[in-house]
Amino acid sequence: MNLKKTLAALVAATTMSGAVAAEELSVAATPVPHAEILEHVKPMLAEQGVELDVKVFTDYIQPNIQVSQKNMDANFFQHQPYLDSFNEGRGTSLVSVVGVHVEPFGAYSTRISSLGELQDGAVVAIPNDPTNGGRALLLLQKHGLITLEDSSKITATPQDIANNPKNLEFKELEAATLPRILNQVDLALINTNYALEAGLNPTEDALVIEGSDSPYVNILVARPDNKDSEAMQKLEDVLTSEAVREFILNQYEGAVVPAF
Known part of the structure; x- marks a missing residue:
């Protein structure tokens, strides 16, 4: 009987320890x-x-x-x-x-193969939230398309553009929608997570992209x-x-x- 009780106790203990839920x-x-x-x-x-x-x-x-x-x-x-x-x-x-x-962060297009091909009045889509919109504008500034009043302002909007030599027209849209309207604009600045979801390869498909020092x-x-x-x-x-x-x-x- 003692042996049976001991075995039963061991089984019960094992069962209880196994039943402890993970955090x-x-x-x-x-x-x-x-x-x-x-x-x-x-x-x-x-x-x-x-x-x-x-x-x-x-x-x-x-x-x-x-x-x-x-x-x-x-x-x-x-x-x-x-x-x-x-x-x-x-x-x-x-x-x-x-x-x-x-x-x-990258710039994508189905209409051009380089930023130099952007025509006067081209339509550019950017995220409509303050930081990613500003991030898009900073990338365009880095590549000479625009100049911001404050060249380091991370929450810049199109209203902060001081110089726009190609008269680019900016459309501010929800970040997640940008891959879906890529064929409707001349250029779209897209967060990499949404680019990847849409089957874009940032290292191959982006016309310009931030460096690893972002x-x-x-x-x-x-x-x-x-x-x-x-x-x-x-x-x-x-x-x-x-x-x-x-x-x-x-x-x-x-x-x-x-x-x-």
Whole structure:
């Protein structure tokens, strides 16, 4: 009887230990490359007792709202200038946890093969959010198409253009829609994640593209109350691991660049 009781106790203990749930961590992300990178690290986190729940969003607003309202633990889709602008405009206090990668911003066209071919009055589409719109204009300025009143203003809009020798006409549209209207404009400035989703290869298809020294590092974002949690720290560690660095380099072939 003692042996049977001992065996029963061992079975019960094993069952109870196996029933202990892993800690859950929910992260909002845009599909490419953010959600792909998160899916890649899921097994690594599972080994450390963290169950990663990735929710995919296709816009740049809801991921921050969901985290701010505590419906999600974190998000992964944006760079620091965008986060700063969002916090200021929405009264939120989201914070960066760690920088992971850079998605070099590019200019694309189905009508021309170089910026020199842009005609007078050409229509140029740029993102309508302050930081990515400004980022687009800074790239055009870098390549001599326009001059801004403040050459370093990261939230510049078309109203901040001081010199526009080709009389370019700017259309400000939601960033996610730009690949879909590419054939309707002469040039579109597109975030790399949306370019990749649309089947564009930034290193081959972009007429011009930011260098790897871009200041727009994509970051893991959380709230002040949970940014230092054990699960968040584990996610930070795997996102900046050598395994993820190799994954980014091999998977995206220069279209996405590790920032660590």
